[in-house]
Amino acid sequence: MQVLVLSDIHSNLVALQAVLADAGTFDTIWSLGDVVGYGPQPNECIELLLSYSHLAVAGNHDWGSLGKLDLRDFNVDARQANLWTREQLSARSWGYIEALPETLDEGDYTLVHGSPRYPLIEYLVYPSLVRQSLPFFSTSICFVGHSHIPSIFACTDSEVRVLTPEIGVPIKLGNERYIINPGGVGQPRDGDARASYLLLDTAERTITFRRVPYDILITQTLMQEAGLPPRSIARLEFGW
Ligand code: ZN
Numbered sequence: 703m704q705v706l707v708l709s710d711i712h713s714n715l716v717a718l719q720a721v722l723a724d725a726g727t728f729d730t731i732w733s734l735g736d737v738v739g740y741g742p743q744p745n746e747c748i749e750l751l752l753s754y755s756h757l758a759v760a761g762n763h764d765w766g767s768l769g770k771l772d773l774r775d776f777n778v779d780a781r782q783a784n785l786w787t788r789e790q791l792s793a794r795s796w797g798y799i800e801a802l803p804e805t806l807d808e809g810d811y812t813l814v815h816g817s818p819r820y821p822l823i824e825y826l827v828y829p830s831l832v833r834q835s836l837p838f839f840s841t842s843i844c845f846v847g848h849s850h851i852p853s854i855f856a857c858t859d860s861e862v863r864v865l866t867p868e869i870g871v872p873i874k875l876g877n878e879r880y881i882i883n884p885g886g887v888g889q890p891r892d893g894d895a896r897a898s899y900l901l902l903d904t905a906e907r908t909i910t911f912r913r914v915p916y917d918i919l920i921t922q923t924l925m926q927e928a929g930l931p932p933r934s935i936a937r938l939e940f941g942w
Contacts, residue, residue: 759802
């Protein structure tokens with residue numbers, strides 16, 4: 703099975719469309735949370751996801767927009783965008799987000815937004831935190847989002863290795879356990895403004911990281927028209 707693994711769409715429809723067009727043929731989508739927040743087109747992103755076979759888990763911005771997480775835990779720009787998003791959400795979008803689980807196990811894969819220990823809020827960017835997460839999921843491979851930074855952690859009982867997520871090169875997964883982040887679709891934060899995602903081949907046990915440019919100016923213009931925070935608009939072109 704070919705799986706398009708993506709995270710942190712953040713209401714950026716143009717970026718999501720670019721990813722879907724670039725991904726080619728796939729069987730299903732696994733979405734790791736934060737479909738909304740920051741960006742200008744929350745309902746359109748949810749509707750587009752709904753037109754595909756997909757699994758999805760909740761992100762902190764998803765629940766923040768519904769008021770299921772305390773907005774005081776968000777920075778000022780994120781909070782403003784969440785309040786704006788709450789006003790925009792259709793009944794169908796609201797129901798979709800409300801029903802998202804915190805974690806999902808699918809075969810030998812676990813899907814979660816932040817970390818298996820704290821599904822909505824923990825950032826897995828350091829090997830020490832990755833190590834602490836291992837007892838909190840039982841499958842071999844855990845896909846996470848939240849940091850918006852493409853990453854691979856290969857874990858044995860004795861060590862956590864940080865592998866380089868080279869773009870376009872299939873990486874064969876071994877017998878270790880893994881925590882893998884596909885990077886962010888709608889607001890990359892690794893200094894590369896292109897939308898980030900990965901393709902998983904479950905039969906071959908390979909992952910391939912991909913980047914695709916999108917028309918950032920369209921998203922920025924829509925954000926301006928919506929009155930969303932200037933810093934959130936500017937950061938898109940810097941990939942931060
Ligand atoms: Zn996010």
